[in-house]
Amino acid sequence: MGMNDILTLITALLIAWSCSLLGCFLVLRKVVMVGDAISHSVLPGIVIAYLISTKFDSIFILIGAAVFGVFTTFIIDFFHKKLKLQEDASIGITFTWLFALGVILIALFTDGNADLDQDCVLFGELGTSFLDKIIYEGRVYGTRSMLMILPVFIIVILFVIFGFKGLQIMSFHEEYAKSKGINISFWHYTFMSLVSITTVMSFESVGAILVVGLLVIPPATAYLLVTKLPSMLFVSCIVSSIACFLGYYLSFKLDVSLSSMIIVTAGIMFVIALIIKKISSNLQVKSNIK
Amino acid sequence: MNQKNSIEVHNLSVAYNKIPVLWDIDFELPQGKIIGIVGPNGSGKSTLLKAIMGLIPLSSGYTKIYDKELNLVRERVAYVPQRESVDWNFPATVEDVVRMGRYKPGKLFNRLSAIDKELATEAIEKVKLTQYKDRQIAQLSGGQQQRVFLARALAQGADIYIMDEPFVGVDVATEKTILDLLIAMKNEGKTVVIVHHDLQTVSDSFDYLVLLNTRLIAHGPTKEVLTDENLQATYGGQLNLLTKLQNIIKEKDFPIREKGFDDK
Amino acid sequence: MIEGITYFFTDPIAQKVILGIAIIGAVSGIVGTFSFLRKKTLIADAISHSVLPGICLGFMFVGTKDPIVLMAGALVIGWISVWLIDYLSSSTKLSEDTAIALVSTLFFAIGSVLLSVISKSQNAEQTGLKNFLFGKAATMTTFDIQVFTVTSIVIILIVIVFFKPFQLVCFNNEFAKSIGVKVKFIEFLLSTLTVMTVAIGIQAVGVVLMSALLIAPAASARYWTNRLSIMVVLAALFGMFSSVIGVMLSTMKNNMPTGPWIVFALFTFTLLTLLFAPKKGWFSIKRRNNSNQKKITEENLLKTFYQLKEDGNSEVSFHDFLEKRAVDTHSLERDLKRMVKNGFLTKKNKTFTLTESGKTEAARILRSHRLWELYLTKRMNFKEDHIHGTAETIEHLITPEIEQQLLKELDFPRSDPHNKEIPY
Numbered sequence: 017m018g019m020n021d022i023l024t025l026i027t028a029l030l031i032a033w034s035c036s037l038l039g040c041f042l043v044l045r046k047v048v049m050v051g052d053a054i055s056h057s058v059l060p061g062i063v064i065a066y067l068i069s070t071k072f073d074s075i076f077i078l079i080g081a082a083v084f085g086v087f088t089t090f091i092i093d094f095f096h097k098k099l100k101l102q103e104d105a106s107i108g109i110t111f112t113w114l115f116a117l118g119v120i121l122i123a124l125f126t127d128g129n130a131d132l133d134q135d136c137v138l139f140g141e142l143g144t145s146f147l148d149k150i151i152y153e154g155r156v157y158g159t160r161s162m163l164m165i166l167p168v169f170i171i172v173i174l175f176v177i178f179g180f181k182g183l184q185i186m187s188f189h190e191e192y193a194k195s196k197g198i199n200i201s202f203w204h205y206t207f208m209s210l211v212s213i214t215t216v217m218s219f220e221s222v223g224a225i226l227v228v229g230l231l232v233i234p235p236a237t238a239y240l241l242v243t244k245l246p247s248m249l250f251v252s253c254i255v256s257s258i259a260c261f262l263g264y265y266l267s268f269k270l271d272v273s274l275s276s277m278i279i280v281t282a283g284i285m286f287v288i289a290l291i292i293k294k295i296s297s298n299l300q301v302k303s304n305i306k
Numbered sequence: 307m308n309q310k311n312s313i314e315v316h317n318l319s320v321a322y323n324k325i326p327v328l329w330d331i332d333f334e335l336p337q338g339k340i341i342g343i344v345g346p347n348g349s350g351k352s353t354l355l356k357a358i359m360g361l362i363p364l365s366s367g368y369t370k371i372y373d374k375e376l377n378l379v380r381e382r383v384a385y386v387p388q389r390e391s392v393d394w395n396f397p398a399t400v401e402d403v404v405r406m407g408r409y410k411p412g413k414l415f416n417r418l419s420a421i422d423k424e425l426a427t428e429a430i431e432k433v434k435l436t437q438y439k440d441r442q443i444a445q446l447s448g449g450q451q452q453r454v455f456l457a458r459a460l461a462q463g464a465d466i467y468i469m470d471e472p473f474v475g476v477d478v479a480t481e482k483t484i485l486d487l488l489i490a491m492k493n494e495g496k497t498v499v500i501v502h503h504d505l506q507t508v509s510d511s512f513d514y515l516v517l518l519n520t521r522l523i524a525h526g527p528t529k530e531v532l533t534d535e536n537l538q539a540t541y542g543g544q545l546n547l548l549t550k551l552q553n554i555i556k557e558k559d560f561p562i563r564e565k566g567f568d569d570k
Numbered sequence: 571m572i573e574g575i576t577y578f579f580t581d582p583i584a585q586k587v588i589l590g591i592a593i594i595g596a597v598s599g600i601v602g603t604f605s606f607l608r609k610k611t612l613i614a615d616a617i618s619h620s621v622l623p624g625i626c627l628g629f630m631f632v633g634t635k636d637p638i639v640l641m642a643g644a645l646v647i648g649w650i651s652v653w654l655i656d657y658l659s660s661s662t663k664l665s666e667d668t669a670i671a672l673v674s675t676l677f678f679a680i681g682s683v684l685l686s687v688i689s690k691s692q693n694a695e696q697t698g699l700k701n702f703l704f705g706k707a708a709t710m711t712t713f714d715i716q717v718f719t720v721t722s723i724v725i726i727l728i729v730i731v732f733f734k735p736f737q738l739v740c741f742n743n744e745f746a747k748s749i750g751v752k753v754k755f756i757e758f759l760l761s762t763l764t765v766m767t768v769a770i771g772i773q774a775v776g777v778v779l780m781s782a783l784l785i786a787p788a789a790s791a792r793y794w795t796n797r798l799s800i801m802v803v804l805a806a807l808f809g810m811f812s813s814v815i816g817v818m819l820s821t822m823k824n825n826m827p828t829g830p831w832i833v834f835a836l837f838t839f840t841l842l843t844l845l846f847a848p849k850k851g852w853f854s855i856k857r858r859n860n861s862n863q864k865k866i867t868e869e870n871l872l873k874t875f876y877q878l879k880e881d882g883n884s885e886v887s888f889h890d891f892l893e894k895r896a897v898d899t900h901s902l903e904r905d906l907k908r909m910v911k912n913g914f915l916t917k918k919n920k921t922f923t924l925t926e927s928g929k930t931e932a933a934r935i936l937r938s939h940r941l942w943e944l945y946l947t948k949r950m951n952f953k954e955d956h957i958h959g960t961a962e963t964i965e966h967l968i969t970p971e972i973e974q975q976l977l978k979e980l981d982f983p984r985s986d987p988h989n990k991e992i993p994y
Contacts, residue, residue: 043664043665043668044396044397046393046665046667046668047667048667048668048670048671049612049667049670049671051671052671052674056778095844098852099844099852100850101789101844102606102609103609104609104610104611104612105606105611105785105788105789107612108611108612108615108781108782108785109782109785109786109789109837109840112778112779112781112782112785112833113782113833113834113836113837115778115779115830116779116782116829116830116831116833116834116837117830117834119704119827119829119830120826120830120831120834123823123825123826123827123830124823124826178415179414179415181406181409181414181415181418182414182415184398184402184406185406185409185414187396188392188396188398188403188406189387189391189392189406191361191387191391192385192387192391192406192458193409194361195359195360195361195383195385195387196380196385196409196410196411197377197380197411198409198411198414199411224778225619225675225678225679225682225778226675226679228671228674228675229675229676229679231671232668232671232672232675233672233675233676236664236668236672239397239663239664239668240662240663240664242397243397243398243399243442244397244398244399244402244442245396245397245398245402247397248397270687271686271690272683272686272687273682273683273685273686275682276679276680276682276683276686277679277683279675279676279679280676280679280680280683282676283676283679283680286672286676290662293662317959319960329960330952330957330959330960332953366959393665395663444663521950521952550972551964551967551968551972554967554969555967558858558862558967559855559858559859559862560862560963560966560967561859561862561863561866561963
């Protein structure tokens, strides 16, 4: 395992953990598809910020695209509550349109520029991220991707740890929380903003489709297996970690796309968890009957 | 703080999707009693509770608790929503849920203190669920789940308890446990307001009643209120002019209350 | 620009593309209508993402982009994904949205892996496969179009034959079951149609944006009609026009994918609909609110005039009026002017007087108000100090029919709860 492998893996892990942690709450609050929508909708924000600043490290990318992400929830609400469109259609129309807008902007203004093309948008370029190292005084401090994700990961983990009770009560029983005077709007929009920011940061590495995979599959796997929320968060990270390592290894062995392989590996773990769950509940039923 | 009333509802109207669901509701409730809110399906009972708890917007009127606005006395009121308002597959144990009763707005970023945890444990004891405290909530029976909600409310240490259909889908033993608990609470001076569907239990255990069918039919001590005439008006199912007008309001998209109109 | 457009209709290659696109757009609109009504549009989105591995497998099987094989692959995997979503949401504690996102992403990832396997092979054919991601209508061959046409005809025939059961299942599942409709079979059929539509549609719009083609035409059509048959036709037309316009727009630059432009056109249609549709559109709702407001204001003013007359004041100045009822002076001036125009008032110097028709109308409203107050106290047990508010609202809604009923109910009373006379 060389330096490049380690760098790539660290990047993957940071993204995976951020997504698996936030994803647990998307699953529990049953708003996964809104998370899916956000991950698609940030694209035009990214493209516009890129066109304005012409480099990716700009903080404006982060802010602009994250704003777009939260904006998405407002647009969905607008269609659903003001224009009285049913919820699933509100979500579907919003994100497909915003995503299409992003692709059009890319096609019109970037002229096949390597940094931002359609493939990259969908699949990311985790596999080549190690090429962009940050070198200072002769020592490698990581890659550009890594340095973008690291602060986001730190914010996410701090939020999940310190905001645990708020996230927990909001996900379990929103109505009850509201009756206690807890500011649901604050928690909701802060959470969605974090999802947007994480999505944006992950975009370049794993692409749009696969961000959703990391947001859903590890949490869903954990959900099947555990009975307490802290465990769910922990197992979710374990699952996504294994997905990163195994996925990396397999993509290398089979010579296929890295980000896709990570998701497929996560999917395999989900299936295994599903089978375990089914077998154990069958056994339980049988022992109850005896 | 010695007001006569626990809860006051004045000129309350609530519309849902433009259809008036509660129409000019007006009553005061005493303290230290077990109060039932009774009426047929769709009569607005749950909506009334939600209006009192500030969970839905009002078309007109106001509610007061201990003669004050809800936000000033929130810690003194505990809300127990319907059991079905939660997905019981959520990864949490009985203890986890009851402890949520101790969460306070503005203090969510702090850890729970030892006192908080102690109060939660006591509440679990009061509802007789101590042996289940580490059990995942999906593995509980309906009656046990209801008791978890009640324990959560008790952990709050409130003075008024507002409960939405706590006896639905609950076994007889649990019903008795809960009822005994409510009577004990009443004897401690707490006020309990319950939306209930079964008239039999009502006449035995409730001190005070509110009969509701979109509009207020009657309210007062149980014996006075439970007359044939009142019951007929509540459950009779007559399609009166009010219902006709409800439909016109919806069709024409009419505002349920005129803008700039002030009630004395 | 004009030459550009005519090119589309004369050049044989362009004609072919337009035809293919139009068929896809129309069929998507039709099938999408049913998904929309059943609120299953996000499952359609999952199907769009899921078929990618099916297409890749089909390709790997025969080595060429044979549309029939690719479609077969898409169909099989599409069915599996629908079944899997249903299984996960009903047999595990996962909710439907989790199941949809999970299956959707996982299958897409598998498809991406297969795509990267295919890319490595030297097969020249495979270069076109990437077009399935965002759509490239220009790559459609005549054979493709033939396959689409046949598939579309099959789909349309099924819709026609099964229209009644589809309608029942969409609007009233329980009722359908109770009268013996084989709901499970119909749902399976609808899913199959969706999968088939996705299989042919992704060539135009691509995998990622296919769901837009299924949702947007149907959502737009819903705002124009309540009847299913009309909705289906409208959705077909919206889908068709958006697709054609989208393809035309995509030719503005070389190598542009068609998908996003079609979505763009779709969205424009939808937005225009949501704003301008009669009855349910935003502007329509605003207009209705305005006219309701005007009616309320006018009737309230008339009532006030009548009450002033009852007090003995027939020639009313601004000042008199404002003493009786406090309103905004600007709108008052405007409203009084309108009422003069409508013939309810006459203006003399600086005072206003009720005309005969004004008197009749005002009496009617006052009568409604007072009858209603009586009804509330006598029949509804309302307390006397709480009836005024409701009556102020209801008086504007009492139709002649309801008035008759009230009069009968209350036995033609002479005075209201406040002992004011009821004008007849």
